[in-house]
Amino acid sequence: MAVAARYVLAESVASGMGGDWYDAIPLPGGQIGLIVGDVEGHNADSAVIMGQLRSGCRAYAAEGHKPADELARSSDLLTELDTDLYATCCFVRIDPESGIAEIALARHPAPLVRCPLSGILVPDVPANVPLAVAPGHVYVSKEIDIRPGTLFFLYTDGLGGDPVSDAHALLASAGNAGCHSLHELADALVANASKGGRSSDDLALLLALYEGNLIRSVDRVARMTIKKRDIRSVRSARKFVRNYLLSRELEALIDDAEIMISEIVTNALIHADSDVELMLREYPDRIYFEVRDTDARPPVSTSVIHSDEENAVAEHGRGLDIVEDLSTAWGTSPHGRGKSVWLDLRKTGALRTSS
Incomplete structure (x- = not known):
């Protein structure tokens, strides 16, 4: 600017x-x-x-x-x-x-x-x-x-x-x-x-x-809105992420990304009485994921939901540990009257860290 x-x-x-x-x-x-x-x-x-x-x-x-x-x-x-x-x-x-x-x-x-x-x-x-x-x-x-x-x-x-x-x-x-x-x-x-x-x-x-975006990533942004309490839309969020990564020939990131988005979106739907926004951005070296809701409290770990059968036997309380382990970096910050939970996935096989 x-x-x-x-x-x-x-x-x-x-x-x-x-x-x-x-x-x-x-x-x-x-x-x-x-x-x-x-x-x-x-x-x-x-x-x-x-x-x-x-x-x-x-x-x-x-x-x-x-x-x-x-x-x-x-x-x-x-x-x-x-x-x-x-x-x-x-x-x-x-x-x-x-x-x-x-x-x-x-x-x-x-x-x-x-x-x-x-x-x-x-x-x-x-x-x-x-x-x-x-x-x-x-x-x-x-x-x-x-x-x-x-x-x-x-x-x-x-x-x-x-x-x-x-x-x-x-x-x-x-x-x-x-x-x-x-x-x-x-x-x-x-x-x-x-x-x-x-x-x-x-x-x-x-x-x-x-003056424009110097890294020309305007076309690399995708957004999705999930209605509040619509827990079944977690599956739609996973599909949204999968299609986004497939379109960029980043199949190697799909499994990790689906697991982490399941956890974060589920947390937002369960604990925030609001719509949930999911945004994805591609950078030259990484994919950036962000989930926004109107609950200012820090995220609370829940089970990872893939299906009713898997959820019945899932290990509870491990979600954010999985996010920390799989992401290149992750964190939470204020956003409006609520918060945003974000994470990075590196495109290459670089060493993972957390923040």
Whole structure:
């Protein structure tokens, strides 16, 4: 990602303080977080609350929480602070490996997305409510597919006017400047906002250009969702893994992978009252497996299920030992309001380790 940002205080604000902020954050798994937000007001209180909220947003994002969960936690944080101020926010999480961007809003302007093939779009993302306005509100996000060359415009109200029309005009007049200079484009956007006399609000602007995945593994990603409590779908998960490995001529990994996925998916279905997500990624040297659920507790070992007959005589309590023994590396980490359990299988016969 190439990133450029600008922050301009409103000329009419005598205090020289504001509540707008922006951030670009490295996230677990090589992902990238983009945040723009706005605490109401133009005084010291707004600036102080903005600093606290920005730090909280950054911490929640860095823990690996999904955009919607990150906003929910930030809303709880703002509610606990000694203030009557509310805030709006936009959080975009970009996964360079899969070419997917997940966007969540807290009653903030949706980001503009310039796509290489379809031009400038405004993603249809649920608006939700501002932070700290409705305690317990369930924020909803939206995923979009992105290609190399996709440009994100995140901004606050100080941009003014019609951002979509302005962006079209700027890109045309600047000879598509964003393709070779994000800083030129950022300066042009700021200058355009000033020309229109729209100086009654602060402006935070964050531009991010997705340049693509250098190891070209976008087509190497596969996902599967299993409905909660559907224990019979463990067999479908094994088949999904088998077909994925067969398509990559990695038959030697199938037996080990099926055993480990059976254990981890079964654990998730039994102990987490939620849907379960299974994701596979191919890297040059390994296959990466990840199972996500909404139970934050560490995984609990259960029997490995292949069939009812085998399960009846299976040795209980050995599952995670098997995962540790068969995988190249494995572990668990926070993910949203739950966790993800991941493991690596090396393509070669290299020495196995665990973590």
